[in-house]
Amino acid sequence: MKLSEGVEWGLHCTLLLAEVPAGVPVPRRVLAEHYGLAEAYLAKHLQALTRAGLLHATPGPNGGFRLARPATEITVLDVLEAVEGAASPFACQEIRRQGSGAALPEECTRPCAIASVIAQAHSSWRESLRAVTIDQLVERVPKTLRARNRAKFGGDAPT
Amino acid sequence: MKLSEGVEWGLHCTLLLAEVPAGVPVPRRVLAEHYGLAEAYLAKHLQALTRAGLLHATPGPNGGFRLARPATEITVLDVLEAVEGAASPFACQEIRRQGSGAALPEECTRPCAIASVIAQAHSSWRESLRAVTIDQLVERVPKTLRARNRAKFGGDAPT
DNA sequence: GCGGCAATACTCGGATAACAACTGTCCGAGTAAGTAAGG
């Protein structure tokens, strides 16, 4: 029941991409330096987010990652399941039907009660994460920090 | 975000122990055979449940495991966290304070929004599991199966 | 026949390997910009 490290990375990066003005691409090297992360490993998670259709990757100079759709239409659940996988945490092995105490087929018309309870809890978990969008998270970022990030990625052209 | 295999084993075994009449101990060998599980590995999980104070282990002949308290006072969450560990699935690394885009200390007076959202979801998950007791699960077991289990462990004395 | 004792068999508990998944890293394919040559 441990959550992958990449979930935090993916969420922070998605959050940052939602802060930059428009569709300005940010390369993964900059993202990695911004948070002090290992660039090569971050690549793996950004790739997962891209495959899930949350980010859009642009190759070549001035390329990078940008949100594939508005921050109001991306939920925390989207990011989490893109990185972590959307598989259920509990895979019922139906052990009630095995061994010397196996239940008869006619006793298994209803789904396993244990699996049902966990599925219900998992549903609550997902619903709670689905209720929060990336946009709402941006609003919780201190304004001074948000301004600094906007200035950093908005229009700095050295040389 | 994968749940350990032992959670299912622990829940089924706890459920079965709640079905046997009173404080009749059931050895792990019988439990393993009842569900077709590996006895040596099951031992590890039963041990965890015992350490958590959910089961009581009796050594020696006619020994085994029994519930340490009534099934009405044991929740699914108790069993799950006893086997899986009660640690939070998300350990915030505070990466917002690291790298070139590090937030200033005065910008971090409030806890990380990402960690807060996940903590909220985790709370929903736990609350959902805490609401169901082992006793309630027993009631969902088909009566015919329950009767068979009671007869199996209640009073069969060959020889 | 009864009580005590020792042997026994059965139980759990902790220490020990095998496997898998997550973590961490590298190099190659593709693209857009920049540059220089030609018209």
Added chain:
DNA sequence: CCTTACTTACTCGGACAGTTGTTATCCGAGTATTGCCGC
């Protein structure tokens, strides 16, 4: 001066090791039974 083709540098994408956690297993410590011996 403009167009065009080429070179270049920068980007992402997939393939390849290292390390931690889960899975699986075994053997030793402790206890209640059970049979036996002595009284």
